[in-house]
Amino acid sequence: SIGASSAENTYGVAPDNIKDSLDRLVRSYPDQIAGHDNEFLILKNGLKFRLSDGRTNKTFRELLENPDIDDMFYSTYPTGAEPKQPAINADPGRVRFEPLFVAMYGDCNKGDVARNLRAIDWLPKHDGGKVTITTRNGVATALEKVSRELDDLPDNLIRYLVPAAGTYNCRTIAGSRARSMHAYGAAIDINTRFADYWRWVSDDRTQPRWRNRVPIQIVRIFEKQ
Numbered sequence: 001s002i003g004a005s006s007a008e009n010t011y012g013v014a015p016d017n018i019k020d021s022l023d024r025l026v027r028s029y030p031d032q033i034a035g036h037d038n039e040f041l042i043l044k045n046g047l048k049f050r051l052s053d054g055r056t057n058k059t060f061r062e063l064l065e066n067p068d069i070d071d072m073f074y075s076t077y078p079t080g081a082e083p084k085q086p087a088i089n090a091d092p093g094r095v096r097f098e099p100l101f102v103a104m105y106g107d108c109n110k111g112d113v114a115r116n117l118r119a120i121d122w123l124p125k126h127d128g129g130k131v132t133i134t135t136r137n138g139v140a141t142a143l144e145k146v147s148r149e150l151d152d153l154p155d156n157l158i159r160y161l162v163p164a165a166g167t168y169n170c171r172t173i174a175g176s177r178a179r180s181m182h183a184y185g186a187a188i189d190i191n192t193r194f195a196d197y198w199r200w201v202s203d204d205r206t207q208p209r210w211r212n213r214v215p216i217q218i219v220r221i222f223e224k225q
Helices: 015-028 060-065 098-105 136-150 216-224
Strands: 033-036 040-043 048-050 117-121 130-134
Antiparallel strands (some): 040 048
């Protein structure tokens, strides 16, 4: 992930794109989100979250630390695209409105997330052991499908996947107050021997060096699920 921040750059989502983005959000979480109107995202348990705090231009740091619902759509994930150097601060999925995720997955600091975790087999044909992942929003089921498909890849690709480097961890993102997706039990790290996380490899954090060693076949299987 590229996480450098530039004070000169501000971000916002075009109003015409908000409704489509919200509609996709509702479709993506059918067990949790009931719908939306012009002001609120509405959960099935009755909770409502205001869509916008009225600020249309925020720095990347402000997006990370204090986003609203519509800020989450500032950058679109490029499904099916070939790996390449991303634009500065283009990091789809990194900006998250924390109260929504806590409502859906629970608060790990209160033990909520742990109650919804399930251990699944990770690449059992290659002795990958077990990983623990949330059952909320179908995450465990999806990861089981990913694991089965990855398990059938050629042997020369398995080194990128075994050993896995962790799933549930009640922590924040390094260098940020925002919770990691690991804190919701909804993320997995594959073999970090081949990781090129910008905080590990960049001497100058204002100009992160992009590098990728993970074969695209692996990415496509995760994207599929």
